Amino acid sequence: MRRASFYATLILAWTMFAGSLAAETNPPIPQIVHTGSHYQLLVDGKPFLMLGGQAHNSSASNPKDLEPVWRSLVAMHANTAEVPLYWELVEPQPGHFDFHLIDSVIQGARQHGLHLVLLWFGTWKNGAMTYTPSWIKLDPEKYFRVRNEVGQPIDVISPFCTAAREADEKAFTAVMQHIKSLDESERTVIMMQVENETGLLGSDRDYSPQANAKYQSQVPATLMSYLEAHRGHLTPALESAWAAKHFARSGTWHDVFGGLAPETFSAWYVASYVNAVAAAGKHQYPLPMYCNNWLAGPGAARAGDWPSGGPTFHVLDIWKAAAPSIDILAPDIYIPEFLETAAAFRRPDNPLFVPETAFVPSFASYVFPDLAEFNGLGFSPFGIDFAVQDGKLTPAGKALAENYSVLQPLLPLIEKDQYTGKLFSVIQGVDNANVIRLTPELAAVTSYSPGRGFIPPVQQSYKEPRAGGIIIELAPNDYIVAGSGFRVEFRNLTGPARSPEFLSVERGTFQGLKWVPEQRLNGDELHVNLHRKPGILRVRLYDVK
Ligand code: DGJ
DSSP: OOOOHHHHHHHHHHHHHHHHHHHHHHHOOEEEEETTTTTEETTTTEEEEEEEEEOOOTTGGGGHHHHHHHHHHHTTTTTTEEEEEEEEHSHHHTOOOHHHHHHHHHHHHHHTOEEEEEEEEEEEEETTTTTOOOHHTTTTTTSOOEEEEEEEEEHHHHEHHHHHHHHHHHHHHHHHHHHHHHHTTTTEEEEEEHHHHHHHHOOOSSSSSHHHHTSSSBBHHHHHHHHHHHHHOOOOOHHHHHTTTOOOOOBBBBHHHGGGGGHHHHHHHHHHHHHHHHHHHHHOOOOOEEEEEEOOOTTTSTTTTBBBBBGGGGGGGHHHHHTTOOEEEEEESSOOOHHHHHHHHHHBBBEEEEEOOOOGGGGGHHHHHHHHHOOSSSSEOOOOOTTTEEEEHHHHHHHHHHHHHGGGGHHHHHHHTTTTTTTEEEEEEESSEHHHHHHSEEEEEEEOOSSSSSSOOSSOOOOOOOOOOOOOOETTTTEEEESSSSSEEEEESSSOOOEEEEEEEEEEEEETEEEEEEEEEEEGGGGEEOOOSSSEEEEEEEOOO
């Protein structure tokens, strides 16, 4: 071997060795593990549940505006910040990238001990194109828009515009490359939201010539095979639309879906576009990726009143078929039917993650059923920037802080016990008492203190905190009861009608999975009472035979 090539080989070997050493010393990349119908988000190789909060839309355009975000999240005991990244500022000129805002977001989160979920405001934001760069907005020939039924262009990029999709893929790829270079040694960023509330606001489908040609073509074979394979298990709206067409095995969109055709068509092509963007980004740095959505909610009569084709409930199956690179389809829940919506999105093929919900006192306790019965991966109210005002928490901030502070020490236990049937949430509903069946023999009867969250049936105010908490079975007759605003009576469900007696009641906390008692409650305090003060109680019961 000549001397020059000997040195070249040596350098190459060293580079490869150093590279593999770096890969070995980096913490493992965050990932979602899916076993059967169970899901876990792993961060640093361990299960992680997100107690989050999302910044207002414009707060990440200047690092100064993120200061209140960090302050609020720390005061509320959150562990994750959701912060947007804007295509228009990341790529002000085609191919010229500016990452200084990303750098400061990552730095800010690290300084405050928080993880990050970054939100890519790219082609879509709330069913429109407002975050696309000026050079996209000003070139409608190349980056053409959706046309409505009367042929007018609207404020949405057409999902059939290949040039826009390729530009978005390129920008998102650059973003993911940059995040990798900055963060693979620390893994502050744990998940990416691809786009924001996708779909077509203002039209049920695209009526551009390109779109019309596709609409008259056959439904793609991949979607038909998915439908066949999942027949009987599709969302009710999709199943009945297809049933009305006698479960047609092929045909145009109208032949197969009838009245639901414009929305299913939009869902397939929006999801395919978003999938391409996500796949390009994952190719650089495969973080878990999700899409949030604007629900087809109250007051919206037809697709287009909500962004048509976004992953709202009734077209979830279309998204599952079209977007395998998206790990989670996630609801933004601002409507009072939080629990019903969570139940609809929690499916064997989709974990529950609530990336946005109302930041009001009455919604803060929904974190408990999210993590307990729905085995959710996280919870994150929107617009938390000013939870601290004049050095004090606002009512919404206080309600969330109480719940997050109780949950923080319980997270390892909850992570271990999801999917085991040992987690029960306490959530004040429209009644003033709930019966929670812990086992066939034992119930927890919860009641809520007057003045703190008594919610008269039906007209429930967003301003009233809703009592909430979690009950965790450690062992038979051995329970953790945590939260605030309620008390619990235990009742035997079989045998003589009497309650089990207390062996002990302790107030305390957890270090990892170890119970650390702080106060023994007896005498006047021998109750399971979290009316006045949020906290964690351990209750041991016994039956007098
Ligand atoms: C849902 C969007 O996803 C957020 O970015 C924000 O616009 C909120 N709506 C405002 O309520």
